[in-house]
Amino acid sequence: MPNHIGAFLKASKCFSKLGINITRVSYNKAVDSHTLFIDCEGTGEQLQKADFELEKIGYLQNNSNKTCIILIEFCLPDIPGSVTNILELINQFNFNISYISSQENGTNYQYFKMGLYVEEENDITAFLKEAEKICKVRMINYNTSEKVYDNSIFYHTYVMGLSQTVGLPENVSQELLVHVNLAMQTLDEQGLSPYRTFDSISKFAELLGASKGKSFIPRISTHQITDHTEIILIEPPCGSNTIIIKSNGKFLFTDSGYACYKEEMLAIFKRLVPDFDKIEKNILITHADVDHCGLLSVFDKVITSKKTAQCLNNEYKGNNGYREENPLHKPYINICKLLTSYETVNPDKVIPMWNDIKSPKAPLTQIGFFDFEELHFEVYEGQGGHLPGEIVLIDYNNHLAITGDIYINTHGLTKEQAEYNQYAPILMTSVDTDPQLCLEERRAIMERLGVGHWQIFGAHGFKKEYSVTL
Numbered sequence: 001m002p003n004h005i006g007a008f009l010k011a012s013k014c015f016s017k018l019g020i021n022i023t024r025v026s027y028n029k030a031v032d033s034h035t036l037f038i039d040c041e042g043t044g045e046q047l048q049k050a051d052f053e054l055e056k057i058g059y060l061q062n063n064s065n066k067t068c069i070i071l072i073e074f075c076l077p078d079i080p081g082s083v084t085n086i087l088e089l090i091n092q093f094n095f096n097i098s099y100i101s102s103q104e105n106g107t108n109y110q111y112f113k114m115g116l117y118v119e120e121e122n123d124i125t126a127f128l129k130e131a132e133k134i135c136k137v138r139m140i141n142y143n144t145s146e147k148v149y150d151n152s153i154f155y156h157t158y159v160m161g162l163s164q165t166v167g168l169p170e171n172v173s174q175e176l177l178v179h180v181n182l183a184m185q186t187l188d189e190q191g192l193s194p195y196r197t198f199d200s201i202s203k204f205a206e207l208l209g210a211s212k213g214k215s216f217i218p219r220i221s222t223h224q225i226t227d228h229t230e231i232i233l234i235e236p237p238c239g240s241n242t243i244i245i246k247s248n249g250k251f252l253f254t255d256s257g258y259a260c261y262k263e264e265m266l267a268i269f270k271r272l273v274p275d276f277d278k279i280e281k282n283i284l285i286t287h288a289d290v291d292h293c294g295l296l297s298v299f300d301k302v303i304t305s306k307k308t309a310q311c312l313n314n315e316y317k318g319n320n321g322y323r324e325e326n327p328l329h330k331p332y333i334n335i336c337k338l339l340t341s342y343e344t345v346n347p348d349k350v351i352p353m354w355n356d357i358k359s360p361k362a363p364l365t366q367i368g369f370f371d372f373e374e375l376h377f378e379v380y381e382g383q384g385g386h387l388p389g390e391i392v393l394i395d396y397n398n399h400l401a402i403t404g405d406i407y408i409n410t411h412g413l414t415k416e417q418a419e420y421n422q423y424a425p426i427l428m429t430s431v432d433t434d435p436q437l438c439l440e441e442r443r444a445i446m447e448r449l450g451v452g453h454w455q456i457f458g459a460h461g462f463k464k465e466y467s468v469t470l
Helices: 007-017 044-056 084-092 122-131 154-166 170-189 195-210 259-272 306-316 330-339 415-421 424-428 435-448
Strands: 021-026 037-041 068-077 096-101 109-118 136-140 219-226 229-235 242-247 250-254 282-284 301-304 350-352 364-372 375-382 391-395 400-404 452-458 464-468
Touching: 007 021, 007 037, 007 044, 021 170, 037 170, 068 122, 084 109, 084 122, 109 122, 122 136, 154 170, 154 195, 170 195, 170 330, 195 330, 195 415, 229 259, 229 452, 242 259, 301 306, 306 350, 364 391, 364 435, 375 435, 391 435
Parallel strands: 250 282, 282 301, 301 350, 400 452
Antiparallel strands: 021 037, 068 109, 068 136, 096 109, 219 229, 229 242, 242 250, 364 375, 375 391, 391 400, 452 464
């Protein structure tokens, strides 16, 4: 919208006239002086009319133009009038200045930082060529800066960068725009500076994009359980591990990583599992987090606890999952789902296997058993320290434990995994729903392991070897 007095009033009258109710408003002139976010409720016909009316007054734009913000540092002699030539050049190119900062530093030069509002990207190259004739010039990456250097079209510029990094289509980028604003509003209302969080989201996107295609190089290892049973552990740079249990020639998958790596993971599955396309493909899910459920659409059956099945069903219907039920976490989970191309799974594929524990009294409660060929697991449900519906599987005969995210081998992370894992706590305050409870669940797992040498497979990091003696 235009940065004019009465701009919001004009939009409000449009909605009021059509009988549309406004449910959320977000505007921060210090962040973006042209973008107003309004969430509203109405019929499809009412909203379509609102689109038409707002477009008529120039309030809805598809951002198909080349408008952007560039941040430039000019190294100018510390003498009177040195900045005049630069200002004249900026005026010549018809750029608008949205930010200026400079201070003498005891040398013969001053470093002027300027944010320039540029309507045509093609003009930037010509401008820089002329500016370099006057002084040394350096472009600054907005995402690595410590503060906001512009107060115009922030959201579009930021989201455009994220979308290009992970290759999002235009319609997804528009949805991402809304969730980025909601994250900004949530942090602002808590009195927190959003820019460290936004920088973390950018780095998260960069890590996702850097691991695509030929750069997707997970650590893959094979671990013998019995003479006829082995576990293949696939550890991608970003997201959860995937475990493939091979027993008596049959296969069971556990957890599935991010959806954005679907093609890469399918190529690995086909290499590791004979006749992958022809066999019945079953997967067991330890809990309903985005990075564990990204490839569920690939499988024929999805085995879960009842709470996890309910979460997946809610998502399929377009409702909140467990993470989104926390309003502080909701915008980040939605951003993560969009950046990783998350797909919901048809509930017809989902098989809830065990009795639901409504109010478990202990950190871990046994809810049943699960057999797969040579393996006989006792199944335990946690109290929700990491996420409601979380399960742990323990095979006492073969000294094998599959622990999901309740227990992971933090010392067994690759460099890439460790870098990826540092951003989730920043984005969601904590990866655990209740960190203290998750700690108690972790202790309960170790206390349940009997005498012997154990192989523990968490959902991140390498296998943990653990021995219990009398």
